[in-house]
Amino acid sequence: MDTRDGPTSAEEACFEAGIKFGSLYHQFAGTPVSPTSAPSLARAMEEAIENQPYCESVDVEVDEEEIAEAADDEYGYTELTGRFLTVDIAVDYQGVGVTARMAMEDGYPRMRLERVTRE
Amino acid sequence: MDTRDGPTSAEEACFEAGIKFGSLYHQFAGTPVSPTSAPSLARAMEEAIENQPYCESVDVEVDEEEIAEAADDEYGYTELTGRFLTVDIAVDYQGVGVTARMAMEDGYPRMRLERVTRE
Amino acid sequence: MDTRDGPTSAEEACFEAGIKFGSLYHQFAGTPVSPTSAPSLARAMEEAIENQPYCESVDVEVDEEEIAEAADDEYGYTELTGRFLTVDIAVDYQGVGVTARMAMEDGYPRMRLERVTRE
Amino acid sequence: MDTRDGPTSAEEACFEAGIKFGSLYHQFAGTPVSPTSAPSLARAMEEAIENQPYCESVDVEVDEEEIAEAADDEYGYTELTGRFLTVDIAVDYQGVGVTARMAMEDGYPRMRLERVTRE
Numbered sequence: 001m002d003t004r005d006g007p008t009s010a011e012e013a014c015f016e017a018g019i020k021f022g023s024l025y026h027q028f029a030g031t032p033v034s035p036t037s038a039p040s041l042a043r044a045m046e047e048a049i050e051n052q053p054y055c056e057s058v059d060v061e062v063d064e065e066e067i068a069e070a071a072d073d074e075y076g077y078t079e080l081t082g083r084f085l086t087v088d089i090a091v092d093y094q095g096v097g098v099t100a101r102m103a104m105e106d107g108y109p110r111m112r113l114e115r116v117t118r119e
Numbered sequence: 120m121d122t123r124d125g126p127t128s129a130e131e132a133c134f135e136a137g138i139k140f141g142s143l144y145h146q147f148a149g150t151p152v153s154p155t156s157a158p159s160l161a162r163a164m165e166e167a168i169e170n171q172p173y174c175e176s177v178d179v180e181v182d183e184e185e186i187a188e189a190a191d192d193e194y195g196y197t198e199l200t201g202r203f204l205t206v207d208i209a210v211d212y213q214g215v216g217v218t219a220r221m222a223m224e225d226g227y228p229r230m231r232l233e234r235v236t237r238e
Numbered sequence: 239m240d241t242r243d244g245p246t247s248a249e250e251a252c253f254e255a256g257i258k259f260g261s262l263y264h265q266f267a268g269t270p271v272s273p274t275s276a277p278s279l280a281r282a283m284e285e286a287i288e289n290q291p292y293c294e295s296v297d298v299e300v301d302e303e304e305i306a307e308a309a310d311d312e313y314g315y316t317e318l319t320g321r322f323l324t325v326d327i328a329v330d331y332q333g334v335g336v337t338a339r340m341a342m343e344d345g346y347p348r349m350r351l352e353r354v355t356r357e
Numbered sequence: 358m359d360t361r362d363g364p365t366s367a368e369e370a371c372f373e374a375g376i377k378f379g380s381l382y383h384q385f386a387g388t389p390v391s392p393t394s395a396p397s398l399a400r401a402m403e404e405a406i407e408n409q410p411y412c413e414s415v416d417v418e419v420d421e422e423e424i425a426e427a428a429d430d431e432y433g434y435t436e437l438t439g440r441f442l443t444v445d446i447a448v449d450y451q452g453v454g455v456t457a458r459m460a461m462e463d464g465y466p467r468m469r470l471e472r473v474t475r476e
Contacts, residue, residue, distance in 0.1 A: 007470040011371040014364065015457065015470050018375020023151070026384040029268030029317065031146055037166035044163030047156035051196035072346055077170035079267065079319065100372065108310055113364040113372050126252065126351040133249040134338065134351050137256020146264040148436065149386030191465055198386065200436065219253065227429055232245040232253050261389070269384055275404035282401030285394035289434035315408035 010116050013093035016054045017100045020089050021111045024049045024058070025082065025102070033084070034077040038062040041080065049089070056090040056097075082109025095119045129235050132212035135173045136219045139208050140230045143168045143177070144201065144221070152203070153196040157181040160199065168208070175209040175216075201228025214238045248354050251331035254292045255338045258327050259349045262287045262296070263320065263340070271322070272315040276300040279318065287327070294328040294335075320347025333357045367473050370450035373411045374457045377446050378468045381406045381415070382439065382459070390441070391434040395419040398437065406446070413447040413454075439466025452476045 007015070028045050042060040049058045063084045070078040087102040097117040102109055126134070147164050161179040168177045182203045189197040206221040216236040221228055245253070266283050280298040287296045301322045308316040325340040335355040340347055364372070385402055399417040406415045420441045427435040444459040454474040459466055 007371065007473050008367075010365075011368055011473055012470060014368040014372040015375040015468075018372040018377075019379040019468060020375075022376040022379025022381075023383045024379075026268055026380045026382075027147075027150055030264055030319075031163075032142070032167045032170040034170050037163075037170055040159070040163045040166045044150075044156075044159045047159045048151045051151040051153050051156055051194070053194050074346070075170070075172050081268075081317065081319075108312070111372075111376060113369060116364050116368055126354050127248075129246075130249055130252040130354055131351060133245065134252040134256040134349075137253040137258075138260040138349060139256075141257040141260025141262075142264045143260075144264075145261045145387055149383055149438075193465070198438065200387075200438075227431070230253075230257060232250060235245050235249055265385075265388055269401075270380070270405045270408040272408050275401075275408055278397070278401045278404045282388075282394075282397045285397045286389045289389040289391050289394055289432070291432050313408070313410050 009094045009096045010098075010118065013054070013091055013096040013098045014113060014116065016093050017089060017091040017098045017113065018111070020049050020052055020055055020058070020091065021087070021100065021102055023052065024060075024087060024089075025109070028080055029082070031080040032077050033062070033067055033080045034071060035064040035068045037077075038064050038067055054091050054093045056092050057088075059088040061086040083107075085109065128213045128215045129217075129237065132173070132210055132215040132217045133232060133235065135212050136208060136210045136217045136232065137230070139168050139171055139174055139177070139210065140206070140219065140221055142171065143179075143206060143208075144228070147199055148201070150199040151196050152181070152186055152199045153190060154183040154187045156196075157183050157186055173210050173212045175211050178207040180205040202226075204228065247332045247334045248336075248356065251292070251329055251334040251336045252351060252354065254331050255327060255329045255336045255351065256349070258287050258290055258293055258296070258329065259325070259338065259340055261290065262298075262325060262327075263347070266318055267320070269318040270315050271300070271305055271318045272309060273302040273306045275315075276302050276305055292329050292331045294330050295326075297326040299324040323347065366451045366453045367455075367475065370411070370448055370453040370455045371470060371473065373450050374446060374448040374455045374470065375468070377406050377409055377412055377415070377448065378444070378457065378459055380409065381417075381444060381446075382466070385437055386439070388437040389434050390419070390424055390437045391428060392421040392425045394434075395421050395424055411448050411450045413449050414445075416445040418443040440464075442466065
């Protein structure tokens with residue numbers, strides 16, 4: 001068994017990237033959203049999570065067509081959930097860069113590490 | 120005892136106003152916020168809650184100076200909570216207008232009905 | 239036009255009931271939930287919202303069968319949303335009792351005042 | 358420059374651990390909590406996050422004394438925030454075990470990787 005008490009910088013960077021995705025999703029899931037209000041919500045999500053430590057950039061795309069289809073006929077809005085979102089996050093932790101993405105796969109909003117880059 | 124099964128339109132309007140305040144507060148409390156990101160968050164809060172039924176307008180003021188003071192020295196942000204917020208909401212339910220406000224009173228974010236107006 | 243600056247106690251009671259529903263829904267929507275974890279979540283929702291001012295009781299029923307059907311095949315859970323919930327809340331504000339309910343109607347989680355009772 | 362497109366299992370495990378912390382914190386921050394309701398909230402937090410993929414265990418301790426001190430004099434409750442929480446999470450991803458902890462450090466709720474263990 002190989003036990004290392006001290007994680008590597010790359011492992012720390014991946015941990016930090018995970019925190020950003022969990023935060024973004026669970027802070028904003030459930031928000032009332034319509035095609036009209038989607039852009040301001042996307043922008044707020046990006047700027048809120050970019051505040052977090054080691055976060056280089058957050059890019060949120062909200063699928064306004066999907067929202068229009070899902071919106072209640074009477075009131076014209078629905079609740080934010082993963083099926084409307086594609087999110088890219090870049091983290092830099094002590095010289096290790098990580099990019100990760102959340103996107104729908106088989107009906108489940110999957111969060112995936114994409115690249116781990118050491119300078 | 121006076122039991123009325125059917126609430127009045129004014130009572131319905133006040134119920135609707137309450138829903139908006141509870142929604143706004145508990146959807147967005149805890150969001151990472153800095154003086155820089157406060158305006159986009161305020162705008163998203165307004166537009167999100169304005170989607171809800173019978174909601175005429177939502178005005179959110181975020182106190183950027185208070186946020187700057189509360190922000191972590193190392194990372195420059197804090198979490199959204201009631202002490203940074205003043206919120207005005209106007210609801211119209213079947214001809215009854217209600218305005219209500221959330222603001223700090225004695226260290227507690229108090230939500231108060233202000234006016235109930237029947238045409 | 240009839241403008242009253244001072245809302246009645248019944249209107250205040252309805253405003254308070256609305257706050258509880260908005261709070262409960264937007265605090266807990268999006269929580270990971272399975273048939274197994276549904277009871278602890280329901281209990282936490284009840285006890286959390288019962289802390290709020292003027293709140294007499296909160297009763298949350300989570301539909302475990304609906305959750306089982308909606309759960310992801312691979313991971314066995316889904317996210318809490320209105321379609322799994324029936325919520326009854328009782329408020330007492332200065333001698334005015336209000337009962338209200340959230341339940342699904344036509345695919346939308348409708349929150350409705352049920353009774354306004356003055357002693 | 359060393360670019361690896363495929364992250365290691367240990368990096369994936371750390372990413373998964375981060376997701377759990379971000380989810381837990383931002384789902385439940387802001388919940389009304391009193392010394393009496395703290396245990397049911399802690400239990401719901403544990404069981405909710407244990408639903409997530411690769412999550413072995415979640416242990417939430419809520420500091421009831423701190424909550425009692427912070428509680429509003431009039432209403433007897435406050436809002437859940439990091440200063441009341443110590444959280445331990447264990448993740449297992451394809452044979453790599455990760456343990457991580459959230460606890461207060463210098464007034465900031467710090468999330469830290471503790472151990473990365475490969476069988």
